[in-house]
Amino acid sequence: MQQQPRNMSLRGAVDLAAVKQAAEAAEKAEQARAERARQAAEGGAPAVGPLIFDVTDDNFEAEVVQRSAEAPVVLDFWAEWCGPCKQLGPVLERLAEEYDGGFLLGKVDVDANPMLAQQFQIQGIPAVMAVVAGQLVPLFQGAEPEPRVRQVLDQLIQVAAQRFGITGVPGAGAGAADGEDGPAARPAAPEDPLLDAAQEALDRGDLGGAIQAYRNVLSDRPGNLEAKIGLAQAELLQRVSGKDPQAVRKAAADAPKDVEAQIDAADLDMVGGHVEDALDRLVQTVARTAGEDRDTARKHLLELFEVVGGDDPRVTAARGALARVLF
Secondary structure: OOOOOOOOOOHHHHOHHHHHHHHHHHHHHHHHHHHHHHHHHOOOOOOOOOOEEEOOOOOHHHHHHHHHHOOOEEEEEEOOOOHHHHHHHHHHHHHHHHHOOOOEEEEEEOOOOHHHHHHOOOOOOOEEEEEEOOEEEEEEEOOOOHHHHHHHHHHHHHHHHHHHOOOOOOOOOHHHHOOOOOOOOOOOOOOOHHHHHHHHHHHHOOHHHHHHHHHHHHHHOOOOHHHHHHHHHHHHHHHHOOOOHHHHHHHHHHOOOOHHHHHHHHHHHHHOOOHHHHHHHHHHHHHHOOHHHHHHHHHHHHHHHHHHOOOOHHHHHHHHHHHHHHO
16 A cells, blocks of 8 residues: 545535434434443443554444544554554544543554455555544545644544534543643634524424525525535435335336436435445446436536535545546
């Protein structure tokens, strides 16, 4: 593996699965906090686990997925032979101690855990990703300087709090246990009444209300990235609402060149979390069609790129496949 171009993004933090599961994630986080409070009240030490830990194929579910309901889990993909990894690793470890539970750091040795590296589609190291409420958030590749790393971590913590109600496990580190003042203050998640209204509508299942709320944001701030992605996601959910998945998939299988049937099936794939299948379906539809049908499939594929996020590696791969089909 060679070091790849830098690519820092938090767009995956507001992906479709996160929209559907935000309320559930917040509930799990609150349950975890309540359990720690109960343990403390009974005189026992809350079992928060270490701030920095090794991640393996065997412990991924317990150490990463489950703990991501309380704090963002940052994953550092590294190897012993990787020089840039040895530059970035100590920075991440020092910041994990300093942030004292604002995020947790999981170290993934790609040589010892090749299956994890393959599942996360790691093409170069060091690579840093995060898991928030069970949702994958691509962060960056390469040995970024500490100020840039801090910036990304602060944004990650804000997104986790604002979108999922996940506030970390403060007091888990040695500094707080020793009675020190704790980590430097981190920026609070900014309040935005219009975006909050959109999220509340999504949590209620009011897709029409969420769509209108996101449009209200964009009418005042056309460049607001979170509103653009949220609107695309809400519109996607609205499109599949009430459709019979079995009938949709049968129609798509029976008519490979029927653009609307393929679009409906791709939307269902997206909602079900099968992102690669959805994108590949539309790439193949573009390849099989011509004229207005081809243009309709291409435009819908671009809309799905917006839902996933342009920096997502699955989108990058699909863009390349689309270019090969078109040119």
